[in-house]
Amino acid sequence: MNKLKQLFAAGIASTFMSSVAYAEYGLNMPVGVTETSRQIYDLHMLILWVCVVIGVVVFGAMIYSMIYHRKSQGAVASQFHESMTAEIVWTVIPFIILIVMAIPATNVLIDMHDGSESDMTVKVTGYQWKWRYEYIGEDVSFFSSLDAKSNEARQVGSDIDPSTVENYLLNVDHPLVIPVGKKVRFLLTASDVIHSWWVPDFGWKKDAIPGFVNEAWVVVDEPGVYRGQCAELCGRDHGFMPIVVEVKTEADYAIWLADQKNAAAAAKLAAIEDLDPRELKRKGKKVYRANCVACHQKKGEGVPGVFPAIKGSAIATGDINEHINIIMNGKAGTAMAGFKDQLSDVELAAVVTYQRNSLGNKVGDAVQPAEIAVLR
Amino acid sequence: MTTVTDSHDDHHDHGPAKGWMRWITTTNHKDIGTLYLVFALIMFMLGGAMAMIIRLELFQPGLQFIDPGFFNQLTTVHALVMIFGGVMPAFVGLANWMLPIMIGGPDMALPRMNNWSFWILPFAFAMLLGTFFMDGGAPAGGWTIYPPLVLQGGNGFPFMVFAIHMMGISSVMGAINVIVTILNMRAPGMTLMKMPLFVWTWFITAYLLIAVMPVLAGAVTMLLTDRFFDTSFFSAAGGGDPVLFQHIFWFFGHPEVYILILPAFGIVSSIIPTFARKPLFGYSSMVYATSSIAFLSFIVWAHHMFTVGMPLEGELFFMYATMLIAVPTGVKVFNWISTMWKGSMTFETPMLFAIGFVIMFTIGGFSGLMLAIAPADFQYHDTYFVVAHFHYVLVTGAVYSIMASVYYWIPKWTGNMYDEKLGQWHFWLSTVSVNVLFFPQHFLGLAGMPRRIPDYSVQFTEFNMWSSIGGFAFGLSQVFFCYIVYKTIKGGEKATDEVWEGADGLEWTLSSPPPYHSFTTAPEIK
Known part of the structure; x- marks a missing residue:
């Protein structure tokens, strides 16, 4: 019980006192770093605002009614009911709003399904509980699992404070590396159960399913490190198979790729x-x-x-x-x-x-x- | 001859049997309704206890209390218990209590089957919960039981499958009973279009149940044979298809979510006119909207699967069909508001819960509309945004409607008024805490926190803490609810027959509590 008390004291203290430590917490979907992710963000904001406006009208009417049409205010109930006109109006208007929303959504969907003319292909395979990346045609492949520090800290009763671990649970030993500005096609599959490959900054997730090969693609605009996680429940350590993608300039990527090939050759000799x-x-x-x-x-x-x-x-x-x-x-x-x-x-x-x-x-x-x- | 006469006399004045055997052997719709409701309340508290452990572990990052495997067992069984043990039996309990009375009949049409369909449930759930104590623990593949993951489970798996079969049999029998009762037991003059909306929504729900529970039974049986009898329905290595399971499951699963909400629509459509003292605006359009929702529920299932890699045409179809659901749902909300408009409203506890339902269910509807947009769903899918969405529609939707109906009808059931002050406290405590619990989860999901994870990256800490604090407060509020119900059963101010000033319907013409055989002579329907 003591442990419980300490935990709550510490937790509540950190909630109110050290907002700085978690300053980067987000409220909204990230805009992301691809054309697709920006389109999706715009769709998200469009529909969010549509919902907000409808909400203001609908809840506004309710609140007005609750204030002015209450018995304690001396309101006498009208007995009106049934109006075909009203029913038609509130069927047709939402329908039109839906059509307006469906058009941009359809366009984005069509764009996303076009994986043609890619510059390179990476095969992604989900395993319990790590990812494997194979660079098709390059003879480079490796596994990517949760980094050692996070792994140590996340064990039950480890007594390591997760906030002292850099990128806790969002760091891996071998990140995926791709070049900036190139159309990278991903082929996704899994070896055991269903996983789902998700980097929020890229704008999508896609299931990795044993026996199936799914396709998706990205063109990343700016170099950087982008993090994500497995999104489909895949067993005990589902929460512990993050994804890290390092996006490098074309020159840096070429150097990295050459290093990988050399390392693979050395490992074979060893x-x-x-x-x-x-x-x-x-x-x-x-x-x-x-x-x-x-x-x-x-x-x-x-x-x-x-x-x-x-x-x-x-x-x-x-x-x-x-x-x-x-x-x-x-x-x-x-x-x-x-x-x-x-x-x-x-x-x-x-x-x-x-x-x-x-x-x-x-x-x-x-x-x-x-x-x-x-x-x- | 004398024996025949004797038993005939017995029949006339017999009430409930004496002692606890009454509850085992009863064929009375009100007794069985009570059993269902008490059972649902117990399951609600049990499922809630599991949620409390989940929120405790998620209070801060790092694993403090439980193993990730056990965490997965908890999320899985929490959902199964709440859906099949909490919400569905609660609605069946309400149907048992109210349907015969609302249509002016003496009892349900098939009373012995009624008894059986209830008494299957305790055994089904004893078996499901018993898996926690088996080697390998309870099922841990999520309530959606997707293969291949669920096939990796321990010895609990076949017991879960059999428990689901029993729940399904119970539900189908309950549904048959509802349909037969409604079609055969109505008082003369009670035409279909005169039935209260609660009767209508349950009528439609019963058809949904009969249509989809066997589909679930088929799906889990295929899982069973895949695991134990070397079939490969869902194993790609054997020529099967893991995605096929998802199609079958959601063909059951989507109508299922309407099974969980249509009766709620009926309840709210009864309560709002009572406390607005004004007839329901657009009765017939409510009936048509409910039927449209029921129809659409069969053609939208794959919106749960936008990320599995469907062809473009498939994704477009399911996106459009799903968006379409917003239309009849909107019609319902607009009708409720028009009913309130220019009424003469009072805000007793049932009305508070009904209004809470309309507002918060609509918030869940908005996030549902957002989820319908397939490209945006690629971001939302399998995150806490989805968790927030379905808890808004299920907790502040379905569960709120059940609480509203308990406050609304408990004076009729027990003959005692509940304590209005405590009821109001319960509403406000629940409503504040449930929003602290679930609203921040929208932000967590948008910021990138996947669902079904026992531990998270530190930037998600604050909202998780809020959510946990809200969760504990909401949990305690429901313990308070149990106390209010207990207190009302034990005693309280005597309720009048009409109970509510603006109430309309046959249940308010009977005494409080009603006679053992509700309407022995059919009432006259104007």
Whole structure:
């Protein structure tokens, strides 16, 4: 109970005293940084004002009536009712207003559906609970998950004040990078459940659905960093898979793209080297914390009935090949995803080794990245 | 021969059975109505308790109390309990109590089925709530139970499916009973176009129920076989289609939201004329508007799915059809205001809740109109703006109408007047707190906060705090409401038969409380 009291005291104090800390809170939809987002903002404001005007008239009439047509004011009830003229008037006028609103909305919708003549394509795949970005034709692809600081602060009972974490829950380890002023086409899909990719400054969200490929596009006008979140409930960590898009000038983008390609090449070479089992275990802990902990829990105890324990499990203490297989390919019909495409050879070798020799397990064996590479 | 005569005599003077078995075996429309209403109130408080935990966790950023998985269970079950356990049974309870009286009949047409359709519900909800104690906890895929997510759930999933089946059976039986009663039990002279609007709106609601509850039953059965019997209706890997589920679900889901609001329209159309002391302006246009809304509700479902990637033509069609709903809904609001206009109004608690309904339901209608604009919906969809929208139409809409009707009819039901001063307090406490609770959520959604998240970025802190404080105050106000109801049942100033000065309708010609078999001889309809 004490915790509760402290929390409320702190909360109320911060509400009234430190408005500065949250000075950037918004009241309205962002105007955004694309032509589409501006059109949508204008539509939003148009209909908002239409509603406000109708509201003033309707509520005004009600309030007038409530003040002047009350019994305590000596009002005597008229008995009029039924008027065909009135019914026609208040059917036709709203209808006309609706048509006026439908016309610009239709135009924007038609524009948004035109994904042709794009300059580049990024495939976006939703995973529980991270995003994968693949630059089509560029051989660059990576995963993007919640940054380590937010992830540490958001655990139940972490005692880290979220306001001390920069961009709490809206920061990732590897942001998506796109060039300014180019028409970037997105192909959206998902590997497990339905997600929804949303950056408010771009003006839209689109569902990422397993087995389907959805299309959307942006042309961003100014360089900058734009943040968003998954918008479709996708399980336990739905609130923790943000989206960060860095929009760079064309030159900066070219440099970034070249760096990515070099890094990918270097990583391929690194995978062949054998590592000390202790080193694998150390790396494996990081991989486990980033990818497995949400379901299998910090100490590998799992969640009874939904997510099996790793501690003492038949798989993590049994045949190592079966263990590698389930981590690489997942288990059909369950929430266990295949991590073959999500993790590198080193990461896979590390996490298997970690699970077998930690979390209460003491099998004593290890697997090397080279062995994983053979299985791909 | 004597035995026959005996039982015949019994039949004439029998009242309620003695003891608690009365409530188990009753076939009396008023007893069953009471059961429904009490059940709905319990569910309303339970669902509210879940909402309190949700608002507690959302009071400030960071996870202080509950695991995100449990948070998802709470949002899911909160919605299912409020919709299927709170609002729908409350309306069925009101229908049971009032329909036979309003049309001048003795009881519902199918009294044994009536008993059964109620007594299914406690078991259905015991099962649904029991999932919290099963391995893996309660369903956590949202009340919209979208696959593939919902198929990842624990052992609670099949129990939820079976609970939904039972609720559906209960609703369909209730709806059949309403239709049969209205078509067969009206007093001579009570033509369809003379029926009170509450009867009319329930008549139309009952058809909606019969049309869509089986669709939901089909959808959840397909989920069940996908999970346990290796079908792949909704699995792309097996040749199925996850979006198909959404189409089926919302083909049920959109008429469902009108099931939750049409009876409310009927209630408000009864209350406003009473306290304005003036007949309803445009009775027949109200009937036609209700029918139009019911029809349109079947052709707008995909506006819940603008972001799934439909073809342009599909999005345009569903946008236009959805915008069209604003027309008959507007007709209703204009008719209520014209009824108030030049009336002689007093503001007892039922009238306050009815006026609160008209104003705040209209605010929810405005945000609904904004959501209908497909391109703008790409921003609003799945944010707190939507949460604000449907809570305005469901809490300050449907729930307010239920409270209005409790205050309006409880003197008739119990024979006691409620405490007017406490009623007014309840209205003002609820109305201030509910707006502190839900209005800031519009801003949160527009500023970019997605719905169904247990933790949020720090720029959303202030409005979430306001919302939580409003939530706790609204929750406490409803505990106060329970006390007012309890106090009225226990005693109070005796109510007259007419109860309200400007009241019109057959219910006010009966004694307060009414006789056990409402109209044993049919009243004369002028």
